[in-house]
Amino acid sequence: MFKIVEEKVLAPSIFLMDIEAPRVAKSAQPGQFIILRMDEKGERLPLTICDYDREKGTVTIVVQAIGCSTRRMADFNVGDYFADFVGPLGRESEFIHENIEDVKKKKVLFVAGGVGTAPVYPQVKWLHENGVDVDVIIGAKNKEMLIMEDEMKAVCANLYPATDDGSYGYKGLVTDLIKDLVQNQGKQYDEVIAIGPMIMMKFVCKLTEELGIKTIVSLNPVMVDGTGMCGACRVTVGGETKFACVDGPEFDGHTVDFDEAMKRQTLYKDEECQKTESYEKNCKIGGAK
Known part of the structure; x- marks a missing residue:
């Protein structure tokens, strides 16, 4: 059993939890993920690691409550336990294995969309701790939905918030801001790392390909089982079939x-809608918290 030792709301429907999981915390690296099950009959939830504390033995996850399982998970409180918390899974970010002096010579831009800010954070934090300064864009629909701004400011060289409605920071999409930084502000980047909604990563890659900037993306949104057994996360990368959970989750975005x-993301949409409707019905009649 894995105890929830801290919980807080970051934005509407988005919450953070620190989970007591010493073995996972001991081995976790930026870019990896865990599989969580709330109870014996619970759905397997692949969640990217947001942070880890090896001394305290805790792992931080950030969740958006949009489906049946994640909405139910939001009802858990500090002191409650999850049945399973397996990890770390997947391959860690590639810069972990590069010569740190070579990494320091690169100009890197991270682009985080929505909850994608959570998996971007441990990568930027690791680079900061190893003497590498990077720029970060965090995007959201509006100011209320921006998360982890203060945490990110503490570990990056320059933070550029962007909101679709212009309620905070740059007004426009993250792709508009990338274009502004490069074409109008004279910024030069050797690499972009983009994590967020699939549609956001797609258009970031289209832009960076035009700009000639290497781009890495994380395909965690398509994962289901997390071990390569179900095949639900099959993706085509460079003309070859890959499994996001075991071959990734990070890949060359241009391929x-x-x-x-x-x-592939829509495969289980009908089933998820049915489960969510059932959950909402139970809530109304007092069958759930």
């Missing part, structure tokens, strides 16, 4: 077939 990946 990913995003249209295929986005279609």
Whole structure:
């Protein structure tokens, strides 16, 4: 059993939890994920690691309550336990294995969309701790939905918030801001790392390909089982079939077939809608918290 030791709301329907999981915390690296099950009959939820504290033995996750399981998960409180918390899974970010002096010479831009800010944070934090300064864009629909701004400011060189409605920071999409930084502000980047909604990563990659900037994306949105057994996260990368959970989740964004990946995301849409409707019905009649 894995105890929830801290919980807080970051934005409407988005919450953070610190989970007591010493073995996972001991081995976790930026870019990896865990599989969580709330109870013996619970759905397997792949969640990217947001942070980890090896001394305290805790792992931080950030969740958006949009489906049946994640909405039910939001009802858990500090002191409650999850049945399973397995990890770390997946491959860690590639810069972990690069010569740190070579990494320091690169100009890197991270682009985080929505809850994608959570998996971006441990990568930027690791680089900061190793003497590498990077720029970060965090995007959201509006100011209320921006998360982890203060945490990100503490570990990056320059933070650029962007909101679709212009309620905070740059007004426009993250792609508009990338274009502004490069074409109008004279910024030069050797690499972009983009994590967020699939559609956002697709258009970031289209832009960076035009700009000639290497781009890495995380395909965690298509994962289901998390171990490569179910095959639900099959993606085409460079003309070859890959499994996001075991071959990734990070890939060269310019070689990913995003249209295929986005279609795969809709495979269980009907089932999820039915489960969510059932959950909402139970809530109304007092069958759930």
